[in-house]
Amino acid sequence: MVNSQAHQAPRLLNQYEILSPLGRGGMGLVYLARDTRLQRQVAIKCLRSELFEECYIERFKREAFLLAKLNHPNIVQIYDFIETPEQLALVMEFVEGNNLHIHLREHIVSLSQRMTWLVQIAQGLAVAHDAGIIHRDLKPENILISKLNQAKISDLGIAKSQETNAALTDHIAGSYCAMSPEQAVGDAITFKSDLFSFGILAYQLLCGAHPFGDTSNKLQMMQRIISQPPTPPSKHNPDLAPAITEILGQLLSKKPDSRPDNTHWVATQFECLSRLLVTNDDVNNDTQALAPNSAVIQPSGYPQASTSQAHATFNSGTASSATVKKWASLVPMQRYFHSQKKTVIFSLLIAFTLTFFLLWRLQPNTPALIVTPSSPSQVAKPYSQAAQLRKGLEALKLFDRPGSLETAEKSFNIILEHSPSNAAAVAGLSLVYSYRYSGDSEDPIWLQKADASAQQAMRLNAQLGFSHIAMGHVFTIKAEHDQAFDAFARALVLEPTNIFAWRGKVSALRSAQRYNEAIVLALQGLKQFPKERFFADELGTIYIDQNNYSKAEEAFRLSIERQPDAVYAYASLYIALERQNRADEAMQILQQGLQIRSSATLYGNLGNALFIRGDYLGAAAAFEAAISPDKGNPGSHLAWANLADTLRWIPGREAEAKNAYIKARDLLVPRLEHRTEDATLISRMALYLARLGDNDAAEPMLWRVIALAPKDATVHFRAGLAFELLGERNAALATLIKAVELGFPLKLIEAEPDLLELRRTSGAF
Secondary structure (H helix, E strand, O other): OOOOOOOOOOOEEOOEEEEEEEEEOOOEEEEEEEEOOOOEEEEEEEEOHHHOOHHHHHHHHHHHHHHOOOOOOOEOOEEEEEEOOOOEEEEEEOOOEEEHHHHHHHOOEOHHHHHHHHHHHHHHHHHHHHOOEEOOOOOHHHEEEEOOOOEEEOOHHHOEEOOOOEEOOOOOOOOHHHOOHHHHOOOOOOHHHHHHHHHHHHHHHHHOOOOOOOOOOHHHHHHHHHHOOOOOHHHHOOOOOHHHHHHHHHHOOOOHHHOOOOHHHHHHHHHHHHHHHHHHOOHHHHHOOEOOOOOOOOOOOOOOOOHHHOOOOOOOOOOOHHHHHHHHOOHHHHHHHHHOHHHHHHHHHHHHHHHHHHHHHHOOOOOOOOOOOOOHHHOOOOOOHHHHHHHHHHHHHOOOOOOHHHHHHHHHHHHHHHOOOOHHHHHHHHHHHHHHHHHHHOOHHHHHHHHHHHHHHHHHOOOOHHHHHHHHHHHHHOOOHHHHHHHHHHHHHHOOOOHHHHHHHHHHHHHOOOHHHHHHHHHHHHHHOOOOOHHHHHHHHHHHHOOOHHHHHHHHHHHHHHOOOOHHHHHHHHHHHHHOOOHHHHHHHHHHHHHHOOOHHHHHHHHHHHHHOOOHHHHHHHHHHHOOOOOOOOOOHHHHHHHHHHHOOOOOOHHHHHHHHHHHHHHHHHHHHHOOOOHHHHHHHHHHHHHOOOHHHHHHHHHHHHHHOOOOHHHHHHHHHHHHHOOOHHHHHHHHHHHHHOOOOHHHHHOOHHHHHHHHHHOOO
């Protein structure tokens, strides 16, 4: 037996510093902690002392391995598992926010937001079910709502695996108010038990009440769930759409066989209903919201429900007295029509025939006209899976053009509405999410969605090249280079001329700094795809990394020649020209790019250009545009850091500068989680920490990043600047000298205000 005395959570557990208790779960005590290596907050679940016995230790381990299977943005993520002789702990994502129960109590939430949450919960639940995991306790208290209003399924600690058929904590079987009938009577359960619980949760969100009434009596509630029908939704929300009532009825069916057979199907149904809500929402409805226990306001455009059309699951004999009174006066007439049905129908037929004949005789004798649509768009085109897939792929090729990713996403979702198991469409969505992550957004949620979709595509069809391409992009973003190479190699075997496979392999090689191979493949790509500019962009980016700015200029000019409206080449060409001390030309290129459209990268480079010229007010305005939702990207850590650098030199804005540095640091943390060996990101994090005065965390990063990238001029510049901020003058001087030797422009060192004292005293620059 393990020593039961060693159960208290230490202040430091591996690299995790315990900060404060968060709560108590079925098997563990949960603490808020700080990951000292990645500089982020986490939640740590430590095995409770009274359960520190071999049997519970094994179950706790099983929980860790079970939950580690799940990787989805709407499930609380597992980061690490710690096993020492003194402690067992599960390191999890810390979701800053409240659970759904508290959130609804404290906020007014719109119907559209509630539908969005239901879609997210269903999608997360579907992934758990795909992994053979049943939650068993799905309820508002176990749904966390993040600061970004994203729903995440939590507390899977009582989940069970369908493979083992054993709950992880036998003494907990779920909350009585969220149980399925089979769960309440102790029968064997399947994933359909979770669907019943999801139905209760959906009913509560859309109707503002529990489908089996409110009671604190556990036995009474369980008896209602087992034997009584749920209250019709119309009692709480008379205007609820029939489609929503129908799916609630299916989910709340007493018999598991009457519930949906696929959780992905449930997620798709709620997603379609959510889209319909958004499409039909008008200005008034957009401002309507739900108090925690209010009725749902039905948006215009939905077919209106009536109490006579409820799903069979619900008790249909509970119409309101007003409804009964309304229809009571029609009963005699209904009886008459029923008894004289044949006579009435025959009379109506004769009347209709005579009316039609008279109208025809009164028409003038004009030639008959063939009415044709005035334009091709008036002809309803039949659904074509091939056409939608082609449309989605063409939009993906232009991924950085405004609206292209939205067009691609729409096409792939249309396919999935008709064929939910279409692997190509699922893989296409994965690429959409990967491009959103790698582009201006930098939101880790997109990476999680990309990963989940790529894995789903592989499960659906592992012989499809596009599935491997989607997986390869995810591996590249996560810097798992060997897996990325394997994925793209397999894709090219299956589809040797697939442009996405070529693109992906070049990006993977560049990401792994296998520059020579990447250059050879990119040059081949330029010949293989003569109208494609992507390979020119990749070449230019590689040449900048190698400090070969003249070659980079050639590549980006070729990219602009092939596709003049792609702003990435303009932003990158600016760097190549600036590094060659051709500042005026560089500014002109930036203006050309901004004339095409706004971009966080373009505004960021414009801010850098103005900062170099000492125009701090102008630079601040450019950087503020770079983080604005309409012109740039508020999720870019680099844009926030650039803004902070500038605000420091504007009197009275020092506090704003510090807040901007904190924002930059917090945005960079999740990216470093997946790219732990990325010298660029590490050097930036070290610089942000130095700006914030966190010397203890910054200095080890600086020495590590210099070792990681001994020939990277820009990394050495950042490290030298950070050393100077930390007061390490000798290290700063040596690192900056090395940066210049590697090709870093002297002009940029001269333009950095924080290096003025170093330059004055050393005379080196």
